[in-house]
Amino acid sequence: xxxxxxxxxxxxxxxxxxxxxxxxxxxxxxxxxxxxxxxxxxxxxxxxxxxxxxxxxxxxxxxxxxxxxxxxxxxxxxxxxxxxxxxxxxxxxxxxxxxxxxxxxxxxxxxxxxxxxxxxxxxxxxxx
Numbered sequence: 001x002x003x004x005x006x007x008x009x010x011x012x013x014x015x016x017x018x019x020x021x022x023x024x025x026x027x028x029x030x031x032x033x034x035x036x037x038x039x040x041x042x043x044x045x046x047x048x049x050x051x052x053x054x055x056x057x058x059x060x061x062x063x064x065x066x067x068x069x070x071x072x073x074x075x076x077x078x079x080x081x082x083x084x085x086x087x088x089x090x091x092x093x094x095x096x097x098x099x100x101x102x103x104x105x106x107x108x109x110x111x112x113x114x115x116x117x118x119x120x121x122x123x124x125x126x127x128x
C-alpha cells in the first residue's frame with residue numbers, strides 16, 4: 001500500500017515530461033545577414049521594375065511634363081499674347097507642357113522675368 005501511495009504522490013509531484021530550462025540558442029552574425037539578404041531579395045522580387053538613374057532608355061516623366069489639352073493650349077496662347085512684344089513662341093503649341101503653362105501663369109501673376117528667362121533657356125520662347 002505504501003508503494004501505491006508513493007506512486008500516486010510521485011505522479012502528482014513529478015511529471016513524466018522533462019522540465020525544460022529555457023535554452024538560449026545563439027545565432028551567428030553570418031546567419032542573421034544571410035536571412036536578411038534572403039528577405040530583401042524576396043521583397044525586391046515582388047516590387048515592379050523601376051528604371052535606374054543610369055538607364056536612359058525610358059525617360060522619367062514628372063507630373064508637370066504632360067502635354068496640354070486643347071483648352072490649356074488656348075489659355076497658354078492668350079498668356080503669350082501679353083508678352084508678344086518681347087518674346088515669341090519657339091515651338092509648336094501642341095508641345096507645350098503643364099510645367100510651361102505653370103511658368104507662364106507665374107509670370108502673369110508675379111511679373112517675374114526670371115520665369116520667362118527659364119522658358120527661353122528651355123527653348124519654349126524666343127526673344128524678338
